Amino acid sequence: MINQPFSPVLDSVPGLRRLLRLPSQLLRFNPFAGDCLPTRVPLFQPWSGRPSLPFPHPWNYDQPIRILETYFWNADREQGSGRHNRYLEVPGFGPVLVTRDPGVIRAITTETGDRDGQFERDTLPSTGIARATGKDTLLFSNGASWRRQRMLAASPFGKTTLFQPEMFHEFAETFRGTVLQRLDTLRQHLASTGQQSARIALEPELKAVMLEMLVNNFFGAKLPYEEFRERHVPALERVIDHIVRDTVMNRFGIPVMKLPSFTRRIAQAKQDYACFEELTDVVLAARRAGAGLWKQFKSDAPDAALRSNLKVFLAGALEATTSYACWAITHLARNIPAQDKVFQEVRDIEVYTPENLNGAKYFSHVLDETLRLTPSLYFLPRRAPVDVWIETADGRKMLIPRGTHILLDVWHANRHEDHWGVATTGFPALEFAPERWARLAEQGSGSKEFLHFGFGHGPRVCPGKHLGQLEVGLVVGAFVKLFKFQAATPGIEAKAGVSTKPIDGTVVDLELR
Numbered sequence: 001m002i003n004q005p006f007s008p009v010l011d012s013v014p015g016l017r018r019l020l021r022l023p024s025q026l027l028r029f030n031p032f033a034g035d036c037l038p039t040r041v042p043l044f045q046p047w048s049g050r051p052s053l054p055f056p057h058p059w060n061y062d063q064p065i066r067i068l069e070t071y072f073w074n075a076d077r078e079q080g081s082g083r084h085n086r087y088l089e090v091p092g093f094g095p096v097l098v099t100r101d102p103g104v105i106r107a108i109t110t111e112t113g114d115r116d117g118q119f120e121r122d123t124l125p126s127t128g129i130a131r132a133t134g135k136d137t138l139l140f141s142n143g144a145s146w147r148r149q150r151m152l153a154a155s156p157f158g159k160t161t162l163f164q165p166e167m168f169h170e171f172a173e174t175f176r177g178t179v180l181q182r183l184d185t186l187r188q189h190l191a192s193t194g195q196q197s198a199r200i201a202l203e204p205e206l207k208a209v210m211l212e213m214l215v216n217n218f219f220g221a222k223l224p225y226e227e228f229r230e231r232h233v234p235a236l237e238r239v240i241d242h243i244v245r246d247t248v249m250n251r252f253g254i255p256v257m258k259l260p261s262f263t264r265r266i267a268q269a270k271q272d273y274a275c276f277e278e279l280t281d282v283v284l285a286a287r288r289a290g291a292g293l294w295k296q297f298k299s300d301a302p303d304a305a306l307r308s309n310l311k312v313f314l315a316g317a318l319e320a321t322t323s324y325a326c327w328a329i330t331h332l333a334r335n336i337p338a339q340d341k342v343f344q345e346v347r348d349i350e351v352y353t354p355e356n357l358n359g360a361k362y363f364s365h366v367l368d369e370t371l372r373l374t375p376s377l378y379f380l381p382r383r384a385p386v387d388v389w390i391e392t393a394d395g396r397k398m399l400i401p402r403g404t405h406i407l408l409d410v411w412h413a414n415r416h417e418d419h420w421g422v423a424t425t426g427f428p429a430l431e432f433a434p435e436r437w438a439r440l441a442e443q444g445s446g447s448k449e450f451l452h453f454g455f456g457h458g459p460r461v462c463p464g465k466h467l468g469q470l471e472v473g474l475v476v477g478a479f480v481k482l483f484k485f486q487a488a489t490p491g492i493e494a495k496a497g498v499s500t501k502p503i504d505g506t507v508v509d510l511e512l513r
């Protein structure tokens, strides 16, 4: 990797670099170099049939997957590297690179970190999150501040802590207790109606269980379930919607709490943000009591210094785990043979140990396939702080110029026939086929070579991966064990904001096993 260091002359005059770049931007020179060049996407292309404009604006910000799709409009007609790598350049601004090439995604995620010449997380798409939670978070920060926070999070979230037999057992039991209690309410409801089956939208139910597990079981608080279900989940849902809208619409960058309550919408948003603060207080009170996994958190940082991060964990983890569980149930509801196979594996699991969960191979393939086909985080944002050369595992090189905003388009990479199709995995890329993972393993390649980036990759990989997998595994496993379920709507369409979810709210017809 080569990079262009800080230049005292060029960097002494603000905007000088941008000015020097203007002529080549106006002449439309490709600012990238190497042997896997991206091709240019026009800013406007009337009558082309493109689904959207290639940037978010007030009329398309709620359809981010269509914005990404716009970059690859007609790209399948190309044969070169532009088939999976595209860029947009508007004079006066830094280039935008969008890639659905797994080799390039891997190279960039591997080279993201706090060393000189490495990529950093692009904070532009998360300005709304930062306004809601604070800037000093693991998600938003870069450089030395990110490294410090990462080290602090390592112990409580690490596999060695969660999967230590004693710790794991304690968690698995409390998680399982929570899940079983909630599912039992559903079971009783079904039994009391005397009906064979009930139609139910699972997303709100799953959200409440996920938040309860995180707040009560992981962070050791003791809030009643009804409070999660009736108060905190609806408030957090509205905060998260507000965050997405705020990223595009809030041109003046004023946090909602500082706005006067002119409209009902602002008044409601202020109430919701206050409720979010209250939930954070509850979690911090558990810290003072040394409850839950706070025991593993070795830091004398004052509560105020942890607040922003806790808010990111609460909102982010709720979004990601709900998305993952909703998608897994959505796929199994449309694939009854796969559901039956999972049932055969989990029906006799009474004690949740890492070995038992590892033994449920087909189930773990279902979970991998879920994150591949419908990743919760559909793109990973990066930025090149200097000129950076990347090299893919198969030896292709690309120079990414300083200031480039990079969107690693995991959603489209994971769904393209070139990368995940019949020729490489034995099954069409757009099909939900957990069997592809067994087949890849037989060929000697598995999840190490075929990365779905569902938890990211490289130094900024998700620190909550093991906790999230445990939560989703327990919830979906317990659900399959208790109920037979099938889809109530035919297609599978995605809605996307901070994360993706099935557009129908995960409506299924349930019956007791």
Ligand code: HEM
Binding pocket: 121, 138, 139, 150, 312, 313, 314, 316, 317, 320, 321, 324, 376, 377, 380, 381, 453, 454, 455, 456, 457, 459, 460, 461, 462, 463, 464, 465, 467, 468, 469, 472
């Ligand atoms: C099970 C569902 C989850 C999924 C699918 C998921 C996915 C991801 C992905 C893809 C990233 C990488 C983003 C990037 O590279 O730009 C990430 C980062 C992150 N995740 Fe998760 N996550 C999950 C659960 C959790 C949980 C339970 C927590 C915490 C309680 C958490 C906290 C974080 C944080 C703080 C980061 C930023 C890390 C950094 O930048 O160093 N996640 N997550």
